[in-house]
Amino acid sequence: MSDDITMNRVETIVGSRHGLHARPAARVVEFCRGLDHAVTIGREGGPQINPKSLAMLLALDANFGESLVVESADPETAARLAELIAGELDRDEGVEGSDS
DSSP: OOTTOOOEEEEEEOOSTTOSOHHHHHHHHHHHHTOSSOEEEEOTTSOEEOTTOHHHHHHHOOOTTOEEEEEESSHHHHHHHHHHHHSOTTSSSOOOOTTO
16 A cells, blocks of 8 residues: 555544444444455544454444544545444444445
């Protein structure tokens, strides 16, 4: 990955009532693992983590209603990931993959 890649930035709010705990975080990881370009999640002004890693996403310890920043080399991916995080990820329905 070269340093001249433009990252698309989208702000979102954690929609899962319990924050990004195990199940919601696993759904975010599932979405991100199919991506072939850079993607990060983090707090404004804080470190950005790789959401393809469940351990890193859980360590982010993001709570319900908390503001996060999603960045991706692909603008559509940034928007879709922000929407996913803003949704109710505690539901039992599956998550639409990144390849659709």
